[in-house]
Amino acid sequence: xxxxxxxxxxxxxxxxxxxxxxxxxxxxxxxxxxxxxxxxxxxxxxxxxxxxxxxxxxxxxxxxxxxxxxxxxxxxxxxxxxxxxxxxxxxxxxxxxxxxxxxxxxxxxxxxxxxxxxxxxxxxxxxxxxxxxxxxxxxxxxxxxxxxxxxxxxxxxxxxxxxxxxxxxxxxxxxxxxxxxxxxxxxxxxxxxxxxxxxxxxxxxxxxxxxxxxxxxxxxxxxxxxxxxxxxxxxxxxxxxxxxxxxxxxxxxxxxxxxxxxxxxxxxxxxxxxxxxxxxxxxxxxxxxxxxxxxxxxxxxxxxxxxxxxxxxxxxxxxxxxxxxxxxxxxxxxxxxxxxxxxxxxxxxxxxxxxxxxxxxxxxxxxxxxxxxxxxxxxxxxxxxxxxxxxxxxxxxxxxxxxxxxxxxxxxxxxxxxxxxxxxxxxxxxxxxxxxxxxxxxxxxxxxxxxxxxxxxxxxxxxxxxxxxxxxxxxxxxxxxxxxxxxxxxxxxxxxxxxxxxxxxxxxxxxxxxxxxxxxxxxxxxxxxxxxxxxxxxxxxxxx
Amino acid sequence: xxxxxxxxxxxxxxxxxxxxxxxxxxxxxxxxxxxxxxxxxxxxxxxxxxxxxxxxxxxxxxxxxxxxxxxxxxxxxxxxxxxxxxxxxxxxxxxxxxxxxxxxxxxxxxxxxxxxxxxxxxxxxxxxxxxxxxxxxxxxxxxxxxxxxxxxxxxxxxxxxxxxxxxxxxxxxxxxxxxxxxxxxxxxxxxxxxxxxxxxxxxxxxxxxxxxxxxxxxxxxxxxxxxxxxxxxxxxxxxxxxxxxxxxxxxxxxxxxxxxxxxxxxxxxxxxxxxxxxxxxxxxxxxxxxxxxxxxxxxxxxxxxxxxxxxxxxxxxxxxxxxxxxxxxxxxxxxxxxxxxxxxxxxxxxxxxxxxxxxxxxxxxxxxxxxxxxxxxxxxxxxxxxxxxxxxxxxxxxxxxxxxxxxxxx
Numbered sequence: 001x002x003x004x005x006x007x008x009x010x011x012x013x014x015x016x017x018x019x020x021x022x023x024x025x026x027x028x029x030x031x032x033x034x035x036x037x038x039x040x041x042x043x044x045x046x047x048x049x050x051x052x053x054x055x056x057x058x059x060x061x062x063x064x065x066x067x068x069x070x071x072x073x074x075x076x077x078x079x080x081x082x083x084x085x086x087x088x089x090x091x092x093x094x095x096x097x098x099x100x101x102x103x104x105x106x107x108x109x110x111x112x113x114x115x116x117x118x119x120x121x122x123x124x125x126x127x128x129x130x131x132x133x134x135x136x137x138x139x140x141x142x143x144x145x146x147x148x149x150x151x152x153x154x155x156x157x158x159x160x161x162x163x164x165x166x167x168x169x170x171x172x173x174x175x176x177x178x179x180x181x182x183x184x185x186x187x188x189x190x191x192x193x194x195x196x197x198x199x200x201x202x203x204x205x206x207x208x209x210x211x212x213x214x215x216x217x218x219x220x221x222x223x224x225x226x227x228x229x230x231x232x233x234x235x236x237x238x239x240x241x242x243x244x245x246x247x248x249x250x251x252x253x254x255x256x257x258x259x260x261x262x263x264x265x266x267x268x269x270x271x272x273x274x275x276x277x278x279x280x281x282x283x284x285x286x287x288x289x290x291x292x293x294x295x296x297x298x299x300x301x302x303x304x305x306x307x308x309x310x311x312x313x314x315x316x317x318x319x320x321x322x323x324x325x326x327x328x329x330x331x332x333x334x335x336x337x338x339x340x341x342x343x344x345x346x347x348x349x350x351x352x353x354x355x356x357x358x359x360x361x362x363x364x365x366x367x368x369x370x371x372x373x374x375x376x377x378x379x380x381x382x383x384x385x386x387x388x389x390x391x392x393x394x395x396x397x398x399x400x401x402x403x404x405x406x407x408x409x410x411x412x413x414x415x416x417x418x419x420x421x422x423x424x425x426x427x428x429x430x431x432x433x434x435x436x437x438x439x440x441x442x443x444x445x446x447x448x449x450x451x452x453x454x455x456x457x458x459x460x461x462x463x464x465x466x467x468x469x470x471x472x473x474x475x476x477x478x479x480x481x482x483x484x485x486x487x488x489x490x491x492x493x494x495x496x497x498x499x500x501x502x503x504x505x506x507x508x509x510x511x512x513x514x515x516x517x518x519x520x521x522x523x524x525x526x527x528x529x530x531x532x533x534x535x536x537x538x539x540x541x542x543x544x
Numbered sequence: 545x546x547x548x549x550x551x552x553x554x555x556x557x558x559x560x561x562x563x564x565x566x567x568x569x570x571x572x573x574x575x576x577x578x579x580x581x582x583x584x585x586x587x588x589x590x591x592x593x594x595x596x597x598x599x600x601x602x603x604x605x606x607x608x609x610x611x612x613x614x615x616x617x618x619x620x621x622x623x624x625x626x627x628x629x630x631x632x633x634x635x636x637x638x639x640x641x642x643x644x645x646x647x648x649x650x651x652x653x654x655x656x657x658x659x660x661x662x663x664x665x666x667x668x669x670x671x672x673x674x675x676x677x678x679x680x681x682x683x684x685x686x687x688x689x690x691x692x693x694x695x696x697x698x699x700x701x702x703x704x705x706x707x708x709x710x711x712x713x714x715x716x717x718x719x720x721x722x723x724x725x726x727x728x729x730x731x732x733x734x735x736x737x738x739x740x741x742x743x744x745x746x747x748x749x750x751x752x753x754x755x756x757x758x759x760x761x762x763x764x765x766x767x768x769x770x771x772x773x774x775x776x777x778x779x780x781x782x783x784x785x786x787x788x789x790x791x792x793x794x795x796x797x798x799x800x801x802x803x804x805x806x807x808x809x810x811x812x813x814x815x816x817x818x819x820x821x822x823x824x825x826x827x828x829x830x831x832x833x834x835x836x837x838x839x840x841x842x843x844x845x846x847x848x849x850x851x852x853x854x855x856x857x858x859x860x861x862x863x864x865x866x867x868x869x870x871x872x873x874x875x876x877x878x879x880x881x882x883x884x885x886x887x888x889x890x891x892x893x894x895x896x897x898x899x900x901x902x903x904x905x906x907x908x909x910x911x912x913x914x915x916x917x918x919x920x921x922x923x924x925x926x927x928x929x930x931x932x933x934x935x936x937x938x939x940x941x942x943x944x945x946x947x948x949x950x951x952x953x954x
Contacts, residue, residue, distance in 0.1 A: 282651050
């Protein structure tokens with residue numbers, strides 16, 4: 001602390017006072033010790049570190065090593081960047097980079113990963129969980145087995161059950177079948193409270209020790225030496241019944257055997273247990289399937305045909321949406337940019353209103369307005385004729401385009417108004433002196449100059465329309481259905497809403513792997529078109 | 545010297561913050577495993593059922609010392625979230641759910657079986673059947689729901705029409721603007737509401753085997769299905785126009801509530817909307833359109849156990865000894881009045897004529913199939929009905945749909 005004071009001028013104990021810094025010199029080059037900024041930074045970094053360490057601790061608990069290493073890496077990076085004097089640009093970039101990594105790169109990588117698996121209905125968990133589920137499904141209570149009062153007992157670290165049957169107490173563990181115990185005490189609830197040779201496990205301990213619960217849950221005490229008599233299991237620790245298991249898991253051979261029919265189900269590389277006759281157990285697990293999902297997209301006739309149909313409409317929808325809304329927006333912008341129009345400010349505000357209303361609400365409202373019988377559009381504009389807007393494929397497409405036009409032209413109206421007002425007035429004046437008419441001026445000067453600034457926006461608008469799930473889903477959910485189309489696709493479904501249907505995310509047989517593969521294809525299409533279009537727009541800049 | 549100072553301050557303040565976090569964190573609680581208060585059961589519920597489960601949880605918490613943590617979710621989201629989260633270990637111990645999710649839950653391997661022992665006899669048989677999959681019981685049922693014919697008593701009296709034609713005739717005699725309104729969810733289609741009429745032609749969606757379990761064999765094809773399709777077309781846009789694709793749920797309820805329609809087919813959840821404007825209603829079983837008994841779908845709701853639960857014993861205890869009790873079932877009914885699955889309670893509440901009407905309708909009904917294949921049926925089935933109502937050729941559209949469904953379920 002003494003160093004800066006020696007350097008500073010005599011009456012200046014206030015360290016952060018700007019008057020101490022010589023003019024024109026950056027504080028970064030002449031740092032004067034700890035100011036308020038540093039304290040704030042320290043506090044912020046303390047919070048960041050606290051959250052980072054918290055994340056690391058929960059990652060350790062969840063045994064998720066990838067999350068652990070990423071969070072430690074990010075934490076170290078953050079500390080290094082903010083506590084060194086170097087790396088100045090990184091101090092500004094790091095937060096953005098981290099968010100980009102977490103919310104964009106991670107999601108993309110994860111989607112790509114899922115696209116190469118068969119993750120979906122029947123293939124959700126790991127193989128261990130699938131085996132576990134199969135064993136659960138294969139174990140049945142023996143018909144007519146009574147429910148016995150039951151006590152959990154322990155002997156030398158081994159747990160067992162003591163049941164009461166007709167006033168007699170029987171005890172045993174996994175290795176030793178039930179046998180009668182003399183001199184046991186039965187409590188008021190009907191359960192054994194003291195079992196000679198065993199320790200009774202207190203109920204409080206049972207209910208709160210998760211490891212013990214697991215042990216008890218999976219404990220099977222044979223009824224007799226004959227395994228076909230079944231074994232006792234308990235569900236909640238106070239009663240037991242006789243169960244028989246029909247499925248046996250052999251981990252070395254990777255097979256599950258049905259003991260009643262003798263059928264052997266072997267694990268295959270598609271994540272299922274399949275018998276020789278082709279029947280499979282209900283529950284499978286997810287595995288890497290390589291390029292299968294992509295191959296299916298291009299070769300399975302049930303998929304190819306509807307996807308081509310939908311892709312055609314998607315391009316039409318995206319292109320028409322952009323062209324129409326840009327055209328209408330530009331037209332209004334030209335009209336209301338003319339000084340001869342009175343009350344321009346008010347009118348402009350009115351025309352922007354549709355933009356201020358939430359898009360999904362508008363879509364829902366329009367759905368009601370297009371109703372053939374009760375809709376306001378038929379009532380007001382078509383003299384109450386029952387035009388079935390949402391039931392006819394072409395009318396429905398028209399209606400979707402109309403709704404999208406309504407929602408997006410104000411955006412172009414705003415953008416074009418701004419761009420028009422920035423046009424060089426002298427160029428236009430020169431053109432008009434040279435005798436160019438209004439149309440000629442527009443074609444040769446206004447439009448090219450306008451496109452220079454709006455072309456990148458047009459491209460991003462195309463990409464947005466291409467994936468505009470909200471409007472399709474909210475307005476008419478892709479309907480009307482195409483007669484005989486598989487997957488219940490509709491005439492106005494675009495690729496992204498078709499993914500939603502095909503993937504079965506809304507219910508039914510979900511296939512997340514296929515859906516991920518398809519969304520990667522869409523990403524590639526949109527990316528390629530955008531890249532090509534941006535390259536083209538560079539030519540426009542020659543006008544400037 | 546200066547640098548060291550900064551480092552010390554940085555470390556110290558981080559440590560202080562961390563200590564603050566740790567004080568309120570769960571690390572200490574985890575150690576208290578012996579006095580019975582550390583265990584926490586997570587239960588997913590929806591908004592309506594939350595207060596009722598809270599009541600059952602209070603007794604459980606008092607007696608066992610364990611805690612019930614209720615997580616409120618949208619009912620529609622629970623199925624997908626449960627399937628996605630249970631395998632990762634993030635799911636709940638118990639969730640509320642509908643019985644027709646069962647096939648998907650079993651295929652995903654996320655549910656554990658439930659043993660109700662002798663208590664199973666206290667529940668309505670259809671509820672236990674609905675929660676049973678391949679011979680195993682997977683959930684504790686607590687409520688039934690079904691749709692029924694609701695009629696405007698001011699227009700057509702309380703008498704239940706026996707057939708569709710009787711019903712239309714009665715409505716026309718009463719001078720109703722529309723004889724009946726049926727929700728088709730607009731252009732989406734609503735085969736659920738239409739199912740009673742479909743079964744009256746003898747065309748069930750899937751065939752049932754001897755034990756009542758659904759097979760994957762589609763039952764909608766052939767002459768009975770074609771007869772139903774023809775009937776649907778005859779009452780659609782090209783016929784009488786009684787069934788229209790311009791009716792969605794809200795329009796349906798509004799037309800009935802304003803007295804324009806004499807009859808509607810709806811569930812108990814719509815009663816409030818239907819009687820909002822003071823219309824007097826009676827609830828009756830759905831009339832037959834094709835000659836056989838009209839059997840609507842019966843849905844059952846209940847509580848599922850996670851197969852990956854860390855507290856499996858505790859969760860079973862809560863289900864069988866605290867939720868399967870008359871008091872808990874009654875509390876659930878009062879919080880969210882649906883037809884109870886607990887037999888005694890169902891009898892008790894049947895004295896209410898509206899509930900009694902739905903109970904009568906449910907006795908004609910069949911459980912909605914819970915096999916995973918059912919998920920592939922809805923969209924195609926709904927769409928075909930809308931097309932036929934809208935004027936498409938009934939028989940060929942219907943047969944195309946049956947073929948598509950058969951292809952979709954493989």
